[in-house]
Amino acid sequence: MERLTIKCASCGRQWLAVAPLSLYEQQAVESCPCPHCGAYTLCCRELVDLAPAHYWQMGRTVHAH
Numbered sequence: 001m002e003r004l005t006i007k008c009a010s011c012g013r014q015w016l017a018v019a020p021l022s023l024y025e026q027q028a029v030e031s032c033p034c035p036h037c038g039a040y041t042l043c044c045r046e047l048v049d050l051a052p053a054h055y056w057q058m059g060r061t062v063h064a065h
């Protein structure tokens with residue numbers, strides 16, 4: 001598992017996940033409100049920001065494998 005950053009699209013804050021997150025844990029994080037502004041706009045992404053769209057696609061299509 002890769003280290004992830006969690007970013008809030010509402011207030012723009014981002015922070016490093018305390019531990020590597022599984023896909024299900026990522027989804028759980030994304031379903032929680034932002035601890036800073038309370039908006040439900042959190043998203044997880046790889047710490048190395050090479051191809052965000054690729055990682056999003058991985059998350060969406062993981063069941064295909």
Ligand SMILES: [Zn+2]
Nearest residue numbers: 008011034037
């Ligand atoms: Zn926020």
